[in-house]
Amino acid sequence: MQLSEGTPAASSTLRLAGPPPAPQSRRYRYRDDELLVASSPKDPRFPATVARKAASPAAATPRQRNVQWVFLGCPGVGKGTYASRLSSLLGVPHIATGDLVRDELNSSGPLSKQLSELVNQGKLVSDEIIINLLSKRLEDGGAKGESGFILDGFPRTVRQAEILDGVTDIDLVINLKLREDIILEKCLGRRICSQCGGNFNIANINIKGENGKPDISMAPLLPPSHCSSKLITRSDDTEEVVKERLRIYHELSEPVEESYRKQGKLLEFELPGGIPESWPKLLQALNLDDHDDKQSAAA
Numbered sequence: 410m411q412l413s414e415g416t417p418a419a420s421s422t423l424r425l426a427g428p429p430p431a432p433q434s435r436r437y438r439y440r441d442d443e444l445l446v447a448s449s450p451k452d453p454r455f456p457a458t459v460a461r462k463a464a465s466p467a468a469a470t471p472r473q474r475n476v477q478w479v480f481l482g483c484p485g486v487g488k489g490t491y492a493s494r495l496s497s498l499l500g501v502p503h504i505a506t507g508d509l510v511r512d513e514l515n516s517s518g519p520l521s522k523q524l525s526e527l528v529n530q531g532k533l534v535s536d537e538i539i540i541n542l543l544s545k546r547l548e549d550g551g552a553k554g555e556s557g558f559i560l561d562g563f564p565r566t567v568r569q570a571e572i573l574d575g576v577t578d579i580d581l582v583i584n585l586k587l588r589e590d591i592i593l594e595k596c597l598g599r600r601i602c603s604q605c606g607g608n609f610n611i612a613n614i615n616i617k618g619e620n621g622k623p624d625i626s627m628a629p630l631l632p633p634s635h636c637s638s639k640l641i642t643r644s645d646d647t648e649e650v651v652k653e654r655l656r657i658y659h660e661l662s663e664p665v666e667e668s669y670r671k672q673g674k675l676l677e678f679e680l681p682g683g684i685p686e687s688w689p690k691l692l693q694a695l696n697l698d699d700h701d702d703k704q705s706a707a708a
């Protein structure tokens with residue numbers, strides 16, 4: 410696979426050597442002829458059901474490979490949390506472009522200063538830089554035998570989506586939704602352990618439902634005692650910067666939702682609450698089963 414602009418012949422710098430096929434996935438293998446997402450509100454499976462395509466000659470001989478999924482959704486909605494859980498469940502890498510950007514800006518590389526200025530203002534990094542970082546991450550993963558991916562934070566512009574769609578088939582795009590006032594509270598409550606990198610949230614959210622929607626509660630996700638003195642806040646999680654990131658999401662990333670909606674690949678998932686309420690419902694929407702979760706619940 411190559412990550413490139415325009416025709417493969419036109420591509421030179423934005424290249425991505427694809428991962429070699431490797432038996433990496435544990436329990437689930439994705440049959441790429443099978444998945445169909447209800448993309449229209451008129452479809453009875455809408456909004457959150459992934460259905461199976463009717464048997465067809467193509468479906469009789471499916472090509473088996475690991476999932477190639479994308480998470481969309483506003484900053485702070487929970488893409489990282491659910492992408493990371495699904496990545497463990499499916500045995501595919503969770504690739505968050507925000508993490509790639511943060512790694513780069515924390516390094517002493519030539520891009521570090523430019524990236525930190527953009528991120529701290531809530532602006533997007535250029536498509537070229539992000540594609541280079543992502544290509545390198547996929548190349549390194551390919552060399553280690555990774556196959557499949559769950560992308561989080563990419564594509565974030567229509568141009569990024571076109572480049573991605575030009576080089577590979579995305580199977581499914583999960584669009585996480587949550588009220589914007591809750592998203593803001595969640596972003597402001599985010600904390601990271603500076604030692605282990607664990608993600609926590611100190612916000613205790615209890616919000617009355619509007620327009621016939623149920624109330625939403627999200628308990629804080631508190632750190633274990635050995636992390637609690639080492640918590641830091643992301644420099645871009647201030648109210649002003651989060652509001653700017655939300656504005657940019659609506660302007661540049663919402664059209665990406667629309668483009669995948671038109672392709673019939675968008676699975677809309679409205680988060681009903683925190684992880685205990687949302688995770689089982691998301692698995693149900695994806696026709697997946699978390700054996701480990703059930704076992705730990707039964708223990």
Ligand SMILES: Nc1ncnc2c1ncn2[C@@H]1O[C@H](COP(=O)(O)OP(=O)(O)O)[C@@H](O)[C@H]1O
Binds near residue numbers: 506507
């Ligand atoms: N696909 C992308 N295109 C451009 N910039 C990106 C992309 N992914 C991440 N970034 C940069 O990294 C920052 C942090 O990204 P991320 O951790 O995904 O934050 P968020 O919480 O806003 O989803 C973004 O505000 C942006 O500056």
